[in-house]
Amino acid sequence: MTVEEKQHQQRIQIPFDKGWPLLGMLPPLLKNIIGTFSKMARNHGGLVAFRLPQDRGYLVSDPQLIKEVMLSGEPKFPKGKYTKRMEAVFGGGLITAEGANWRRQRKLLAPIFSNESISKWLPKINEATERLLKQWNAYVEAGASVDASALSRIYLQDVMGEIMFGNDISKEEASKAAEAMTIVNDTLVEEFFRTTVLGSIGRLALTPGARRFRRALHEFNRIVDNAIRNADKGEGDHLIAQFRAARFADTGSPMTEKQFRDEVSTFFFAGQETTANALAWALYFLAKNEIEQRKVAAEARQVIAGAAPTWEELGRLTFTRQVVLETLRLKPPAYAVERRTSSAVDSELRGCPLKKDALVVIAPSVTHMNSEAWPSPEKFQPDRFEKDKLRDRDQYAYIPFGAGARKCIGMNLSLTELTIAIAMITREFEYSVSDGAVVSDKTGLTLRPFPEVPLTLRRRSRAGSATADQS
C-alpha cells in the first residue's frame, strides 16, 4: 500500500477497540488506566475509538491531532461530564468553568500568576525549602531513611499554605488538608467509574470509598473556610488578599463570594498534589541515576552563590530544569485530560466525522512515550531538553501542562518550586533508593509514586561525594 493509500484509509476509518461485551474498555481501564491507553495507542495508532457503559470515547495521542483538539477548544471540544464531577471539589473554579465565565475568570486571574508575581513569592519558596532541608538533615542525624513522597507533600503544603494564606493557616491544618486531598484524589476516579457504570444510582451508593471521599471533602472544606476567615482578618500579601482585590475589567467588580471560595479550593488543591507528585518522582529518578544527580549537585554549587537561589540564578539552573521537564515527560501528574465532542456542533479528526457528545481523552502519559518524538522513551534522559534538541520536536508531543488557551495557569510557579527544591536538596545530600524498595504508579486524579519513595541519604561533601553514611 502506498503512503497516500494508507493515509486515505486512515482518513475514512477510525480504528475501534471493542473491549468487553457491554462494558467496553471499562474493566481494563479500571485495572490499569495508563497501561490500557498505552496498549490501545500501540495497537491502533494516534486516534482510536472505544466504548464505555453509557459512553463513547476517542483516545487522541497523535501530536498533530492533539493540537487540533486543544487549539479548537470550545464549542467543538469542550470539557466534559467527568470534569464536571470535579465540581464536587472545585465548584465553578477555573478548572471546571466553561464558556464566557471561564474566559472572564482566566483574564482576571492570569496576572496574579505572572512571572513578576512568582519572583515576589521567591522568598517564601526559599524559606519553605530551608525548612524542608532541616527535615532532611534531621533524618540524616537520626540515621533514618526519608520518604521523599511524604516530604514532598509537606513541602508543597508549606509553600502553598504560605502563598495562599500567609501565616494564617497552621502547619497542622495544612497537613490535615493535604491528607484530605490525597483521599479525595484517590477516591474521585473510583467515584467517576462507579457513576459511569451505575449512573445516578452510583452517586447515591454508600460504598466505603464514597464515604471516605465525602468525609475527606468535608474536612478539606472546613480547613479552607477557617483559613479564609483568618486570612481575611489579617493584612498579608497572600493569594487570598490578591483574589479579594482583583477586579473584572468589564464591570470593575470583584468576584462573588461563591466564585472566590471556588477559586481558593481550586488553587489550593491544584497547586499541591500535582507538584508534590512531580517532586517525589524527580527525586526518585535522580536517586536511580547517579550521574545526573551529580550533575545537578555540581550545577547547584556552581550557580547558587548564597544560602538560596536568586531569581537570576534560578534562570541559570539549566540542567536541573531539564531534569524537571524529563520527569514530567515520564510521569506526568496530569496523566490524562478530558474533552468531549459537542452535542450540537459537528467535529472531525483526520477527515473522519466523530460521534456527537463523546469522550475525547488526551493522555500525556501515552503521547510522551511516542518513540518517534522520544527515542528510547522509557529512559530517563534529561538532555533531551537541551535547547538545540527542541527545535525539531513536535511541540504537541510534550503536554504535561496541557495546551492552548486552557494550558495550566500554575505552570511557571510549579517549575520554579520544583527547580529550587531539587537543586537545594541535591546540593546538600546524596541519595539512592533504599534497598528492596519497589515503587509503582498510583493513578487517582493525578499520577503519584506508590506506596512511597524511600531514600537512603547522606550529606554531600563540598567536593560532591558523600561525607558520612548515616543510613
Ligand code: HEM
Ligand atoms: C507539575 C505541576 C502541574 C501539572 C502537571 C499541571 C497540569 C495541568 C494540566 C494538564 C492542565 C490542563 C487541564 C486541561 O486542559 O483540561 C492544568 C490546568 C490548570 N492548572 Fe495545573 N498543573 C500543575 C501545577 C499547577 C499549579 C501549581 C497550579 C496553581 C497554583 C495549577 C492550577 C491549574 C488551574 C487553575 C488549571 C485550569 C486552567 C484553565 O482551565 O484555565 N496547576 N494543569
